[in-house]
Amino acid sequence: MSSLLEKMGQAAKASANVLRKMSTAQKNAALCAMAAALLAEESAILAANEEDLLSAREMGLSAALLERLKLNAQRVAAMADSIQQITQLPDPIGYVEEMFVSQDGLQIGKQRVPIGVIGIIYESRPNVTADAAALCFKSGNAVILRGGKEALQSNQAIWHALQRGLKATNVPQETIQLITDPNRALVTELLQMNNYIDCLIPRGGASLIQRVVKEATVPVIETGVGNCHLYVDCAADLTMATRILINGKVDRPAVCNALENLIVHEAVAAEFLKVAGAELEKYGVTIKGDAPTCALLPKAIPATAADYDTEFLDLTLAVKVVADYQAAIEHIQKHSTGHSEVIVTNDYQTAQAFLADIDAAAVYVNASSRFTDGERFGLGGEIGISTQKLHARGPMGLKELTSYKYIILGNGQIRGTTGADFSK
Structure with a gap:
């Protein structure tokens, strides 16, 4: 392992031991100071972002990815506001749930505790630096951040x-802490820092997430890949469906809760x-589109099998016409990444x-997939959208x-030696 990491x-590890014992008031005061510092450093942040945008244009990044990278005064203010909102959220640390008295007279409860040290690997969106740092901090976790080279200065x-x-x-x-060296070899080392990191959370495209999942020896919470579908049923309000489609595809096409697939019942396909x-x-x-789609829309391009598995993150949409509800379900089940699905x-x-x-993680009836977001769900913010099933699923607040850990309060109880002892 490099001396840097x-x-x-x-x-x-050392700072996590301090942070987990800090009071809510202390953490909130630090968060307020961080929010104020972001606003005070707005000019420096925007100047750094201009450097990244210049380099990104030279690298040929798409307009959608440039939009994810770009900061302005409103977005800096939004980062600061998001941190302020986190100060208003209940502090989960120390909360005791499920307290009960056992047959031995012991008071046993589950107490919320920090995970410890979290590593976050992410791409493009520099606001993740502030959002992830603030959420980890409020929840009592130290964090090591590693952003993409395209947003290094920001x-x-x-x-x-x-x-x-x-x-x-x-x-x-x-x-x-932030890893400022863009050397990709450091990512490999970060994925295997079992002695120091308790959990890794990747945020980005499919290739990044799959690399982390496959190479990490540290436990990983898989997030982000959003091959999201909209199914327009034969009993749909087509005006509503059009609004939901346009919002889901066009509003911010480069985010993980944007629509990538449209499925239409053949009974309403033409209209x-x-x-x-x-x-x-x-x-x-x-x-x-498939053959029926191309027949109805002359400007459509014939879809390949791979298109229905692609998270485009751009102004591209895969379309399929199906015979019935069951065919739509089978298509979604085959191609979904488990993020957000809409009917x-x-x-x-x-x-x-x-x-x-x-x-x-999120299943919608008559609403846009763009609502899959920690802030919109009332969580204040999110570290990412978990698409796995263990520990956390959906927006992670x-x-x-x-x-959690179990806390046990007694008054001198000892375990008897009579009968079977299944603890050994």
Whole structure:
């Protein structure tokens, strides 16, 4: 292991031991100081972001990815506001749940505790630096951040502001650390820092997440890949379906809760695609469709099998016409990444069947997939959208960044030796 990561790991462990015992008031004061520092450093942050944007354009990044990377005064203010909102959320640390008295007269409870040291590997969006740092901090976790090279200058400027806030409140600055060396070899080392990191959370595209899942020896919470579907049922309100489609595909196409697949019941395909296709065309969306779709939309490109498994993160949409509800379900089950799936229908039984049939982190009836977001769910913010089933699923807020320990209160009880002792 490099000396750089060794030192960072040691410092993170030491600071985590301090942070987990800090009071809510102390943590909130530090968060307020971090929010204020972000606003004070706005000019430096935006100047650094311009450097990243210039390099990204030279690298040929798409317009959608450039939009994810770009910061402005409003987005810096939003980062600061998000941190302020986190101060208003209940602190999960120390909360005791499920307290009961055992047959031995012991009071036994489960107490929320921090995970410890969290490593976060992410791409493109520099606001993740502030969001992830603040959520980890409030939940009592030290964090080691590793952003993408395309946002290196922006991430450093944001991190320096956060450090300034920590320093102002005498909180160990090592509670929030950033790997500033873009060497990819350090990522491999980070994935195997079992002595120092308790959990890894990747945020980014499919290739990044799969690399982390396959190479990490540290436990991983898989997040982010969103091959999200919208199914327009034969009983759908087609005007509503068009609004939901345009919002889900066009609003911010480069985020994980954007729509990537459209499935249309053949009974309404001709009517719906005529209107929806024209709307998508106005926004510059490329449609990749099956044979029935291409017959209805002459400008559509024939879809390949791979297109239905692709998270485009751009103004591209895969479209399929199906014979019935069951065919739609089978298509989603085959291609879904377990993020967010949507049905538009006015049939109650069909809606309830969809909720039961679809196994994803978020399942919607008559609403946009763009709502899959920690802030929109009332969590204040999120560290990511977990698409796995263990520990956490869906938007990961403060509680999802904790574990628990059992606390046992007695008055001198000892375990008897009569009978079987299954603890050995």
